[in-house]
Amino acid sequence: MDFKEVKELSSKYLFQNYGRIELSFTHGKGCYLYDASGKEYLDLVSGIAVNSIGYSHPEWVKAMQEQVAKFAHVSNLYYVEEQAKLAEKIASITPGELNRTLFVNSGAEANEGALKLAVRYTGRSKVMAALNGFHGRTAAALGATGQTKYQASFEPLISGAY
Structure with a gap:
């Protein structure tokens, strides 16, 4: 085309x-x-x-082809060997007691999870967010995003992010 x-x-x-x-x-x-x-x-x-992995690197292409030949995606409702091994590797290089991973599909979904974790851990209903930061286009992430051009069409926003 x-x-x-x-x-x-x-x-x-x-x-x-x-x-x-x-x-x-x-x-x-x-x-x-x-x-x-x-x-x-x-x-x-x-x-x-x-x-942000670039394009067509032979090692990435080979790894992706091998994985897709087995399966491209399996629900988190099941135990997946590759997922468990990657989580273990991530835990081995993160500091302190950071030894669990939540695999998600996007930055906005990761930020939604972080916001929920912050509320659950602290018991507070408000969080601070970076001035003019972009945290995603999902409901809570949009509330934490500090750019009115992304928020205007969806006001009133979910409250609690400042």
Whole structure:
């Protein structure tokens, strides 16, 4: 597909919740992305958010292919060997008594979990958040996000974040 077709299809079938840059990429390699004409772009945002691993590194490709050949995703309702081993490895490199991991799907979901943990641990119903910080677009995370441009359409916000 050329850029115009990708843009039209996206406009028709995707929610327009982001202001998009007028680019469409066909593939990536290392720290570079490529458009349909083959033009190379240095990706200074490293993918995005929780997926900053670059593109097409042979070791990542091999590991992902091996895992997908077994299964791509299994519910947290089951015991999963790979998940348990990764949690053990994370515990081995974190300081002090930080020895448990909660695997989630996004930064907003991680922040929701952190907010719930803070309320449960302290018994308090209010938390402090970074001035102008971005903590996600989910309900509680949006309340902690310090940027009115993300909050305005969803007011009144869930209270308790300052």
